Amino acid sequence: MSLDYEFMKNTFFLCLKGVPVALNITAVTLLISVPLGFVIAIIRSNKKHPYLSKLLGIYISYNRGTPMIVQIYIIYNLMPYLIFYFCKRLNIDFDVYGMSNMVYAYITFSLCFTAFLAEAFRSGLGTVHKGQYEAAAVVGLSDYQCYRRIIIPQAITALLPILCTNVTGLIKMTSLAFSMAIFDITAIAKVEASADLCFIEAYLDITVIYVVLCLLVELIFKLIEYRVKAHRAVI
Amino acid sequence: MDAMLEVKQVHKAFGKHEILKGVDLNVDKGDVIVILGPSGSGKTTLLRCINFLERADKGTLSLDNMEISMKHAKKKEITYVRKKTSFVFQSYYLFHNKTALQNVTEGLIIGRRLPKRQANEIGMNALEKVGLKDRHAYYPSQLSGGQQQRVGIARAFAANPDVILFDEPTSALDPELVGEVLAVMKKLAREGTTMIVVTHEMSFAQSVANKVLFMDGGVIVESGVPDEIFVRPKEERTKQFLRRIIPDSDYVI
Numbered sequence: 001m002s003l004d005y006e007f008m009k010n011t012f013f014l015c016l017k018g019v020p021v022a023l024n025i026t027a028v029t030l031l032i033s034v035p036l037g038f039v040i041a042i043i044r045s046n047k048k049h050p051y052l053s054k055l056l057g058i059y060i061s062y063n064r065g066t067p068m069i070v071q072i073y074i075i076y077n078l079m080p081y082l083i084f085y086f087c088k089r090l091n092i093d094f095d096v097y098g099m100s101n102m103v104y105a106y107i108t109f110s111l112c113f114t115a116f117l118a119e120a121f122r123s124g125l126g127t128v129h130k131g132q133y134e135a136a137a138v139v140g141l142s143d144y145q146c147y148r149r150i151i152i153p154q155a156i157t158a159l160l161p162i163l164c165t166n167v168t169g170l171i172k173m174t175s176l177a178f179s180m181a182i183f184d185i186t187a188i189a190k191v192e193a194s195a196d197l198c199f200i201e202a203y204l205d206i207t208v209i210y211v212v213l214c215l216l217v218e219l220i221f222k223l224i225e226y227r228v229k230a231h232r233a234v235i
Numbered sequence: 236m237d238a239m240l241e242v243k244q245v246h247k248a249f250g251k252h253e254i255l256k257g258v259d260l261n262v263d264k265g266d267v268i269v270i271l272g273p274s275g276s277g278k279t280t281l282l283r284c285i286n287f288l289e290r291a292d293k294g295t296l297s298l299d300n301m302e303i304s305m306k307h308a309k310k311k312e313i314t315y316v317r318k319k320t321s322f323v324f325q326s327y328y329l330f331h332n333k334t335a336l337q338n339v340t341e342g343l344i345i346g347r348r349l350p351k352r353q354a355n356e357i358g359m360n361a362l363e364k365v366g367l368k369d370r371h372a373y374y375p376s377q378l379s380g381g382q383q384q385r386v387g388i389a390r391a392f393a394a395n396p397d398v399i400l401f402d403e404p405t406s407a408l409d410p411e412l413v414g415e416v417l418a419v420m421k422k423l424a425r426e427g428t429t430m431i432v433v434t435h436e437m438s439f440a441q442s443v444a445n446k447v448l449f450m451d452g453g454v455i456v457e458s459g460v461p462d463e464i465f466v467r468p469k470e471e472r473t474k475q476f477l478r479r480i481i482p483d484s485d486y487v488i
Contacts, residue, residue, distance in 0.1 A: 131328035134288055138322040139390065140314070140346025149345065153332045 037117030
């Protein structure tokens with residue numbers, strides 16, 4: 001068996017066109033999920049809102065307990081009906097079927113990834129001793145100031161490696177966007193491969209692309225970690 | 236004269252376990268009150284209730300003529316109490332991500348909104364008083380336990396509180412580091428700082444306190460000036476406790 005190198009080269013550059021799509025989904029998802037995940041983690045890690053915590057726990061269990069592809073199918077099929085129904089009820093003139101598939105991708109990935117991040121952040125917050133909260137309260141810091149100035153800066157050291165794993169996971173997860181008819185890296189490879197029947201070549205191509213993307217993310221996180229630790233003594 | 240800080244009938248239970256069963260406490264300006272008692276007697280819980288780190292089930296607190304229900308205190312009232320009191324923790328609880336100086340000034344700049352320059356000046360003076368001015372740029376992890384606790388004390392009195400609450404400030408320290416912390420506390424006491432100290436350091440109680448309370452089983456069993464309590468305790472439980480503790484303290488030089 002021999003590989004079709006010409007096809008490999010051409011497909012590689014074609015697949016690169018999917019990289020902005022994957023990064024676009026990743027970036028928007030992060031922008032939504034990071035703040036939301038933090039809020040959920042904070043709600044779930046202190047005992048002030050028992051019922052809300054339970055409810056959020058169910059949401060997290062759902063996202064952890066169902067395959068990503070199933071979540072995509074559900075939202076991709078259910079969402080248009082829901083939006084259509086509400087728009088009709090509220091007399092809003094809105095063309096549901098003209099909505100970009102990217103919007104569905106943002107919604108699906110954000111919903112899922114927020115749940116993952118909430119748990120990652122909760123484990124990060126758990127590394128900070130409760131005495132830090134008490135000391136902050138005693139010297140007169142508000143809850144917000146306490147998290148902003150004392151807790152989160154300390155949690156971040158423990159949290160960066162987990163966050164890095166999650167972000168690389170998210171980039172790989174975007175490969176499922178093809179099931180929402182979005183032309184990302186994997187979708188392009190699949191189409192090209194079926195046209196020329198060169199599956200192995202196409203998949204080797206995108207393996208390289210994903211590995212390089214994730215290595216870049218790792219590198220970025222290494223730099224952040226270095227910076228965070230540089231101005232702080234090791235705890 | 237009215238007491239500066241007065242708590243009345245404090246009750247606190249954790250689940251079914253009653254820790255405080257009606258404690259009264261009066262603190263006048265300049266008092267150094269030492270609370271003694273076996274572990275589990277509620278000393279620490281009492282201090283934590285005064286600062287609202289624990290919410291008491293019953294009781295009132297009056298501070299500077301303002302009376303507050305300890306069970307139903309509002310956020311504003313808690314802030315008021317915390318502004319006028321400071322707390323020194325058994326395990327120091329310095330902010331790990333802040334230097335010694337920042338630990339002292341954090342509450343001043345963020346909590347009390349003092350200008351940074353003024354806060355830094357107060358902070359440096361506070362650190363000088365505990366003998367750590369040259370360590371102002373060190374992080375807690377670079378300081379010994381005794382030094383950390385001295386920073387903790389500096390952080391407490393830099394806020395210029397009416398009263399400082401000490402929760403077993405030397406119990407987590409190596410024996411050889413206890414002395415430096417007690418020395419700082421003695422210095423503060425001599426300067427007229429009002430203090431409530433939960434401790435097992437009998438020599439400190441004997442030499443510095445002007446009032447000693449003995450707690451057991453969630454109530455104050457006996458209180459008085461140190462000589463009364465140490466030399467002529469009236470209650471059997473106090474005598475038992477002192478017999479167990481005093482011979483021990485003879486070994487500690």
